[in-house]
Amino acid sequence: MSKDYSNQEFEVKRICDVCVVDAFLAEYILREVDEATCSYCGEVRITLPLTDIADRVETAFDEHYHRTSDQPSDYEYMLLADRESSYEWSREGLCTAEAIAGASGMSESVANDIQEILADRHWDLESAQMGEETAFAADAYYEEKSVSAGSYTDEWILFEASLKTEARFFSRAAAAHLADVFGGIDKLTTIDGRPLVVTVGPGCQIDHLYRGRVFQSDDTLTAALKRPDTELGPPPAKFAGAGRMNAPGISVFYGADKAEVVVAEVRPPVGSKVAVAKFEITRQLHLLDLTALPKIYESGSIFDPGFGRRLERAAFLRSLGKQMTRPVMPGDEALDYLATQATADFLATENKPLLDGIIFPSVQAREGRNIVLFHKSARVEPLDTPEGTSISTSVGHSTEEGWETGYTVYEEVQEAQGSNHKDVAEAQVRGAQTLYPDELFLTDPLRVDPSSVVVHHVQWVNYHCEPHAVDRHRYTRAAESDSSPFSFDEDF
Known part of the structure; x- marks a missing residue:
């Protein structure tokens, strides 16, 4: 033949x-x-x-x-x-x-x-x-063939390991890996047409965020009610602890799309109080939406030599959202947050395109979304408080039936003297927010709505759990020298 x-x-x-x-x-x-x-x-x-x-x-x-x-x-x-x-x-x-x-x-x-x-x-x-x-x-x-994340997963594992065991700063290999994963991500969409990079701000679907803080004394609470722009906004750099998307000393804005999500996220103890305020987004910002990643869709031709690599990238991105938002046990944050912190820094300063923050699912509220705004986009506009204004608060009053809680803020202003009454307030806010040279001429991206502040009294906490029963068995051990509870024939 x-x-x-x-x-x-x-x-x-x-x-x-x-x-x-x-x-x-x-x-x-x-x-x-x-x-x-x-x-x-x-x-x-x-x-x-x-x-x-x-x-x-x-x-x-x-x-x-x-x-x-x-x-x-x-x-x-x-x-x-x-x-x-x-x-x-x-x-x-x-x-x-x-x-x-x-x-x-x-x-x-x-x-x-x-x-x-x-x-x-x-x-x-x-x-x-x-x-x-x-x-x-x-x-x-x-x-x-089924599409797998291929080498992207292996490279991410190496990236995490290098941050934990070798160097806290970017290596060239780490930067190249993140550029490969996130470069041009604004051009990708989900299978139903949702963009992976969304625009928020005036005229957009998301034009405001909520942020809160836990209080266990009325003294600190009333200070926050007086100045929600400084006390409920991002903390000063020296007080900024490490978070999922920020290293220690890097002040960022952690917020949520709903007030109830904020209360869940701050995990307040029973008996404490949570003050929550609405922050308006004053200019357009661009955020990576991790909630869209599971439905990412990559179209193209199998005859394009680069298409296979793009499919692997899409497969990896589908799983990345879960990796970046998985719950971290108390005490493990120092190491387990390293990869997400480095990723956030890269997206804010090196990626093409540069991003202002990340939308990610809440691990405390099932249907909630968290939003972190990176340092460059986390500044809050100072309250319009005239110079010399005296601010006082009331947390309630006594009645015949007993104490009645009620929060009120009083502003006593002086007659106008012709000065710029925002100077004092702006100096106070600027003292709490570190600015870099390229940020000095940008409009503050956030403005607190002082009339939106609500104080939540935490009375009890409800946990949603998935129960798993534990089976327990008792057997009698044979008296023979062989301690095994099972008997076997000598010949097989």
Whole structure:
């Protein structure tokens, strides 16, 4: 038995951009300048030899498809052997020509010709004599490979490990990895068209945030009621502790889209009080939405050599949101937050495009969303408080029935003296917020609404748990020297 490798019919066939259908392959053909008659539509167009397109198909199938087994698995053999089973085995996938047509959109005649070209390449005498199937044979079947995160997961694990055990600062490898993961992420969308980078601020769906603070004494609470811009806003750098998205000393704005989410996130003890205020976003900011990552969708052509890498990236991003927001046990924050802190710094200062913050799901409130605004976008506009204003508060009053809680803030202002009455307030706020040179001329992105402040008295806490019963068994140990509760025959 012999095989003709010099099939002259296919060597002379040419195909145009219209007949390949796939946009990437069409563009690939149009890079040529020579026109010739297309062997499939008969039109004189820019064409390529069909064998060149077959090369692309072969490469794409090696990366994105696999040949299915022509034999049932052990489990399927068991089902076939079961006389009471109605199971009928059929091979997974599509036959080679159908798989090529389905992947490329090319006509049946083109797909059949490409199948024959590739079958010729992979045919060998020894396999034919043994009756073994070879790649791209007419009766072979193919199906798409499942997409995995591939090397992205491995690189992320190395990135986390290097921060924990080698260096707290960026290495070139770490920066390159983050650039590969997040570069151009504003161009990606979910399968239903949601962008991964959302714009918030005036005229946008999200135009305000809520932020709160726990208080265990009325003295500190009343100070916050007087100046919610400084006391409920981001802390000064010297008081900024480490968080999921910030290193110690880096002041950022942690907020939420709902007031009740804020109360859950600050995890107040019973008997404490939580003051929550609304902060208006005064200019447009761009945030990475981690809640959209599970539905990320990457479109493209399997004939594009870079498409496989983009699919791996999308697969990794689908899981990254959970990795970045997984609950961290108390005491483990110092190490477990390193990767997310470094990622936030990179997105704020190095990524293309630069981002202002991150939206991520709350781990304390099931339906809630948290928003962190990076340091450069975490400044709060000072309250418009005239110079010399005296501020006092009341937390309630006595009645015949007893004490009645009620929070009131009183502002006693002096008559206008013609000075800029925002100077004092602005100096106070600026003293609590470190500014870098490139931030001095930017508009403050946040403005507190002093009339929105609400004090929540924490009376009890409710936990939502998933119970798992524990089975307990008792058995009698045999009296023999063998302490095992089980007996075995000596002969197997």
